[in-house]
Amino acid sequence: MRKLFLAAIATVFLAGCASQETQPEAPIDDKGAATAPAGGGTSTSGVGGAGVGGTSASGAVAGAGTGTSPLRDPANILSKRTVYFDFDSFVVKDEFRPLVEAHARYLVANRSARMTIQGNTDERGSREYNIALGQRRADAIKRMMTLLGAQEAQIETVSFGKEKPRNPGHEESAWAENRRGDILYAGE
C-alpha cells in the first residue's frame, strides 16, 4: 500500500520535473585565479517562488592548439591519461612512470601546453576528506612531472574526491578503477 502510494507520488513528481529548467541568465562572480565558465548545465533559483537568479552555460573551453597531436594517437603513450593508485596511497607506482615521464617530456617540449590533473578516490570515507586525498594523488603526479622539467604554471591539480567514480560498483575491483589521477590537456 505504502509502496503503491510512493510510486504514485514518484510518477507525478517525475512528470513534473521535466519542465523546471527555465531560468534567466545572471552573472556569476568568480574569485581567484583560475576562472572558467559555469558548466555542467547548472541552474540556480531562490526559494518561496520569490526571486529568480541563475545561470546556465555550456562548458565550451577554448582549445590550446595542440593540433593533431600525439596526444590522441592511440599508438602513442601520450594518449594514455590515467594513473591508478593503491588503497590509501598516493605513490605513483613504477608501472605508471613511463606514462608520467612521457607527459612531462611533452610539457617540456611544448611550453605553451597546459594540463589539469584530476585526483579521485574510492567511495569509502568522508566526502571532504576524500577531496583532500584525491588532491594529494594529483599533486604526486604533478610533482613527478615538475621534477622532470615541466613548469609549475603548466599544471593545475584539482580533486573530485569520490564524487566522480569511473566504476559505480561497490567492490574492490570498482574501487581500484576509481583510485586514480586523470590527465587532461587544456581544450580537451
Added chain:
Amino acid sequence: MHSLVRTLLLLLSFTLLPALPARAQLTIEIVGGAGTAVPISIVPFESEATWPLGITGIVGADLARSGLFRLVDYGGIVPRPARPEEVRVADWRARGADAVVVGSMRALTDGRVEVRFALVDATKSAVLASQVYTVTPAQFRATAHRIADVIYEKLTGAPGVFSTRIAYVTKQGPRFALQVADADGNDPQTIVSSNEPLLSPRWAPDGTRIAYVSLEQKKPVVYVQSLATGGRQAIANFRGSNSAPAWAPDGRTLAVTLTRDGGSQLYLMNADGSNVRRVTQSAAIDTEAYFMPDGQSLLFTSDRGGSPQIYRMSVGSGAVERITFEGGYNVTPRPLPDGKGMVFVRREGGRFQVATLDFATRQVQVLTQGPLDESPSVAPNGKMVIYANEQGGRGVLAAVSTDGRVRQRLSSTATDVREPAWGPLARP
C-alpha cells in the same frame, strides 16, 4: 507503531496532494522510539474542520516523529475541550495522558484566522503555555510547527526544531540538485541543479544563505547563494581545489579548504570572498573545518599525526590540540550547540559510524551501525543528528538522537539523497 506510520502517511497524503510539489519529497518515519515518550493528547481545535488543512494533525505528526511523545486518543470525550478551563484532568489522567493540547480557530473578516492554543499539564492541572496567532491559511503549516515547538520546549526543556529547514543533495539520473525543505520534508525546493556533483551545503547562521561546493567548473569551487533571490557568488575559485566551507557564528567569515599554495590547508575569508588568509601551516591534509559555537576555535580533520584525526585550533592564537586518539580514522567533526562535545564519523572494522565525543571526559558513544554512514549534521537544539548512509546501493538519509535512542528513516522518491545539513532555529 505501524498504525502511527500509516497515520503519518495518511496525514501527508491528505495535506500534500492538493499542492503536490513536482519534486521528490522526503517522508520521515520513526523506526526506533525513546521508550520514555511523553503521553500527550492533541484535541482537534474548535472549528478546525472549517479549513481543509488543519493544524492539530501537523502538530501531532511533528511530536510523534520526534520519538519523545506518544499520542493519546481523544475520542469519546464529550464535549471536546477547546479552552484550558474546559479540560477535566481526571478524564485525561484515566487515559494515561500527561498533557493535553486544546485550542480554537476563528475566521476574521479580513480572511485571516485567529488560532488559539493551550498546553495543559494533566498531572498538575496547570496551564503550561497558551498563545494566540493571527495568520493566513497559507501559514497554517508554519503555525502548526510553531505550536509543536512551544509544546516540545515546555515538556522537554530544549527548543523545538519543527520550524527549521534542512538542505540536502539529490541525484536523479545524471542530475544533481541541492534542495531545501521543511524539517518534516514538506515543500522541497531546488536552489541549484547541475549535471556535475554538488556537496557540502552549509547554512549561514541566520538561514538566509547557503554555502556549498560545486564541481560544475570541472573542479571544486565554493559558492554562497542567497535563498531569497537565488543569486550566488563563487567566493573561492582559486587555482587547485576549493572546498569544505564552514560559517563562523557571526555569519561574516567562512573557513574553507584551499590548495592554492600546495596541499589542502585551512583558510579564513569574508563571506564575499575577500580577505583570504591562511590559518594552518602544515605539510599534511587539513580540512573539514567547523567553527565551535563561540567562534573562538575550529574543529578540523588532519592526518598530521599519520592517520586522519580530529583537532581543535584556537582562531586567535593558532594553537592546535588533538581531540581524537582511539582508532585510525576519525573525521567530519560537528560541534554540539552547547560546545561541550561533538558528533563525528569514525571507522571501526571497516564500518563508518556516527558517534559523539564529550570533550571533558573524552567518552565516545557510537550512535549508528554503519557500514557507510557519513556527513552528520546536528539539529540546532543538539537533540538529533541527520546523516547519510546507503541502502541497496543508493544514498538515503536517516536521523538519530544524540543519546542514541530515537531513530528516524527519511525516505525519498529520488534515486539518491546525500549531504544533509540541518538549518538554524527560525527567528522568532
